[in-house]
Amino acid sequence: MKSLVEPDELKKRMLTLAALDIIFCEEDWLRYYNFDSQWAPNVSLATIDNGSGDNLFILFASEGVIMKGFDHESGLSPYAREEDEVFPSIYDQTPASLLALLDDEAFEKEDVTFCIWREINDTTWRKGDVQIPKDEEDGSEFLLSMIVKTPEDYVEWAQDYYDIPISIEVIKKIYDGSTIEEAVIQSLNPSRNAQDALRELDILV
Numbered sequence: 001m002k003s004l005v006e007p008d009e010l011k012k013r014m015l016t017l018a019a020l021d022i023i024f025c026e027e028d029w030l031r032y033y034n035f036d037s038q039w040a041p042n043v044s045l046a047t048i049d050n051g052s053g054d055n056l057f058i059l060f061a062s063e064g065v066i067m068k069g070f071d072h073e074s075g076l077s078p079y080a081r082e083e084d085e086v087f088p089s090i091y092d093q094t095p096a097s098l099l100a101l102l103d104d105e106a107f108e109k110e111d112v113t114f115c116i117w118r119e120i121n122d123t124t125w126r127k128g129d130v131q132i133p134k135d136e137e138d139g140s141e142f143l144l145s146m147i148v149k150t151p152e153d154y155v156e157w158a159q160d161y162y163d164i165p166i167s168i169e170v171i172k173k174i175y176d177g178s179t180i181e182e183a184v185i186q187s188l189n190p191s192r193n194a195q196d197a198l199r200e201l202d203i204l205v
Contacts, residue, residue, distance in 0.1 A: 004125050004144065007065045007118060013147060014046035014058060015205060016175055020154070022200045023185050023192060024162050032146075032161070037205050043101065048146050056143045059101045064119040066098040071139020074113040076132065090115050093128045114138040151175045164189070 005013065018035035025031045032050060039045035039059070046058040053072035058065065071077070076087040090112055091099060098117050102109045118125050132138055148154045151171040159166050170188055174180060180201055185194040 003149075004116075004147075007060065010058070010065070010147070011044065011046070011060050017148065017154070018046065019180060019201055019204060020158070020171070020174065022197055022204070023180070023188050024158065024164075026192060026196070028200075035204060037203075040101075040104075048143065050146070054139065054143060056146065057102075057107050059098075061098070061101060062120070063095070063097040063101075064117060064122065066094070066101055066117040067115065068102055068107060068109070068112050069114045069116075069139055069143045070108075070111045071113045071137070071142055074139040075136035076113040076130075076138050078110055078112075084110075086110055086112055087130065089128045089130045091128065093126070095119055114140040114143075116140065 004010065014033065015035050017033040018031075021031040021033045028034065030051075032048060034047045034049075036045045042062045044060040046060070048056040048058075054070060056067060056069045058067045072079075074080070076090070078084045078086055081087065094115055094117055098119065114127065114130075116125055116127050127140075130138065148157060151168060151174075154175075155166050155168050155171055166188065170184060174184070178184075180198075182194040182198060185192055185197050
């Protein structure tokens, strides 16, 4: 968790990654990164889904931020347990106001291998006192690594994932907050309908 950035920077980063996926992937259900700024009143939702059974939900609310991660290969998965139960203590210390945000059935609350949170007045990210068995991992390092740190990291990942060349200079400008215009979309992904992408980008935030 030491690598996790501050909540505002995390939200900005997830918005950037979701915007880039809008450009590179026309079908929203195939996207690796998504962001819904109006998931619920005063709640934004960022998601990461690698399409292989692993996912991360990040909810930004007035009470703070909560992340629920699920690594399907982790020994902490409920499906690795006899009664399909949530591994002990994953949610035990989570503040009730944040935990309640996961009650929506869309989050499959029981499918969890780790939970991380940060209340509005916290100065650090927190995690329950989970006793992880020897030689097991909860998937947090793996899933949090998907929150790409730099434009260079992103380009390295995206070129492999989408199998197309990507301009590092354009990606740097987007990371810096540059407005995404039609020419930018066409330069990154000539096969993308730029107007369709712009309409999605307009409602992203």
